[in-house]
Amino acid sequence: MAVQSPDIAILGGGIGGLATAAFLHRAGLSSTVYEQAPELKELGAGIMVAPNAARLIRRLGVIDVFLRQAVRLDVGWEFRRWQDGSVLSAENLTTECSRLYGEQTYTAHRADLLDVIKAAVPEGTIKLGRRGVKLDDGDRPALLFEDGERIEPDVLIGADGVHSVVRQSLADATPARYSGMCAFRALVPADQAPPFARRPAQTLWIGPARHLVHYPVLGGRFVNLVACAPAGDYSVESWTATATVEEFRAEFEGWDPRLRDLIRAAGTPGRWALLDRPPLRRWSRGTVTLLGDAAHPMFPFFGQGAAQAIEDAAVLAACLAEDGTDPARALRRYEALRMPRTNRLQEVSHGRSHINHLPDGPEQEARDKSFADSDPLVANGWIYGYDPDVAMSA
Numbered sequence: 001m002a003v004q005s006p007d008i009a010i011l012g013g014g015i016g017g018l019a020t021a022a023f024l025h026r027a028g029l030s031s032t033v034y035e036q037a038p039e040l041k042e043l044g045a046g047i048m049v050a051p052n053a054a055r056l057i058r059r060l061g062v063i064d065v066f067l068r069q070a071v072r073l074d075v076g077w078e079f080r081r082w083q084d085g086s087v088l089s090a091e092n093l094t095t096e097c098s099r100l101y102g103e104q105t106y107t108a109h110r111a112d113l114l115d116v117i118k119a120a121v122p123e124g125t126i127k128l129g130r131r132g133v134k135l136d137d138g139d140r141p142a143l144l145f146e147d148g149e150r151i152e153p154d155v156l157i158g159a160d161g162v163h164s165v166v167r168q169s170l171a172d173a174t175p176a177r178y179s180g181m182c183a184f185r186a187l188v189p190a191d192q193a194p195p196f197a198r199r200p201a202q203t204l205w206i207g208p209a210r211h212l213v214h215y216p217v218l219g220g221r222f223v224n225l226v227a228c229a230p231a232g233d234y235s236v237e238s239w240t241a242t243a244t245v246e247e248f249r250a251e252f253e254g255w256d257p258r259l260r261d262l263i264r265a266a267g268t269p270g271r272w273a274l275l276d277r278p279p280l281r282r283w284s285r286g287t288v289t290l291l292g293d294a295a296h297p298m299f300p301f302f303g304q305g306a307a308q309a310i311e312d313a314a315v316l317a318a319c320l321a322e323d324g325t326d327p328a329r330a331l332r333r334y335e336a337l338r339m340p341r342t343n344r345l346q347e348v349s350h351g352r353s354h355i356n357h358l359p360d361g362p363e364q365e366a367r368d369k370s371f372a373d374s375d376p377l378v379a380n381g382w383i384y385g386y387d388p389d390v391a392m393s394a
């Protein structure tokens with residue numbers, strides 16, 4: 001039976017918004033994406049693509065496009081001690097990852113990932129230069145744009161990121177709390193990076209109040225750095241804010257000297273204040289809902305924010321396709337299916353900010369021992385093994 005398509009508007013053309021349009025299309029539903037930027041773009045930074053995200057990229061039929069630029073990791077979550085780089089634990093991804101989860105773990109450049117997902121979105125779906133400014137209450141969702149246009153779709157999906165306009169209008173938007181942490185990020189040309197950073201490995205150096213992650217991206221031509229450090233009075237939560245390489249280096253003074261060599265080539269690093277937002281109590285009202293960072297912004301310590309946005313997209317599209325006559329009911333089902341999982345990820349990601357940053361002492365020694373005794377690839381099975389189709393039929 002042909003699926004009757006409601007008029008679906010998606011605010012935000014990031015990874016979550018485009019994935020939603022792609023999964024809706026795959027389910028036989030059409031949609032329109034309204035993106036504020038004049039062109040689709042992502043910032044110059046890397047992203048981890050864990051098996052749960054890779055599975056959905058495959059399902060969208062674009063895994064071959066993805067694999068052209070992605071780096072397949074042999075080692076993941078390689079935790080090293082800050083002072084001397086001794087390895088505390090590591091996941092062997094070469095054979096075990098696909099044996100356990102049917103997919104590998106990759107890294108990608110964010111712009112490439114966005115392009116890959118866009119390849120699964122039909123022509124004419126995306127409207128650029130359209131900034132949503134206000135959601136009006138009423139029987140139908142009504143969204144106002146900066147240019148004065150107003151739309152009244154059957155369904156409105158707020159995929160408009162961490163500063164979501166849609167969330168502000170419909171959820172119990174508790175103000176973000178200052179976390180005291182910020183993230184530095186940079187891309188270092190591989191020929192300027194030390195050999196240990198060029199391996200197909202995701203490595204995390206952990207130490208007092210800070211940690212630093214690196215992995216190769218763009219077919220190995222660059223090394224992506226993401227570091228977390230105390231923020232002082234810095235509170236700008238923006239992909240475009242920058243720091244200096246001296247500020248970045250100063251944070252890791254006294255750490256293994258090999259890290260200083262890596263940071264030296266960081267150019268003009270980006271700097272993002274990590275604001276802390278507890279899980280929302282609800283995402284939906286009537287036929288309006290939230291998705292991705294608009295619904296569940298999380299600390300990046302499990303590398304799962306974008307993956308969760310893609311999972312949301314798959315589940316939301318399936319719910320709307322199965323219940324086309326009652327979209328409000330479909331959105332309630334979507335929220336009930338997704339919220340427990342994203343709440344848990346928000347909470348464990350939050351917890352990592354304590355565990356990763358312990359000062360040397362008995363608690364750190366106990367942590368290092370528990371790392372050595374555990375198999376993180378198996379322990380994270382609840383994250384990597386998730387399949388939206390299975391979740392839908394449970």
Ligand SMILES: Cc1cc2nc3c(=O)[nH]c(=O)nc-3n(C[C@H](O)[C@H](O)[C@H](O)COP(=O)(O)OP(=O)(O)OC[C@H]3O[C@@H](n4cnc5c(N)ncnc54)[C@H](O)[C@@H]3O)c2cc1C
Binds near residue numbers: 012036132164272
């Ligand atoms: C330092 C750092 C490292 C990370 N590393 C990883 C990782 O390795 N793996 C991973 O899975 N996740 C990672 N994440 C998380 C990931 O970046 C986010 O979870 C993901 O980008 C969320 O996608 P989104 O589409 O929900 O939001 P966004 O990517 O923020 O996209 C929102 C889109 O909406 C548009 N928009 C916003 N407001 C409006 C408006 N009013 N009108 C119209 N358009 C609007 C924006 O221009 C943007 O295009 C990391 C995050 C950080 C901060």
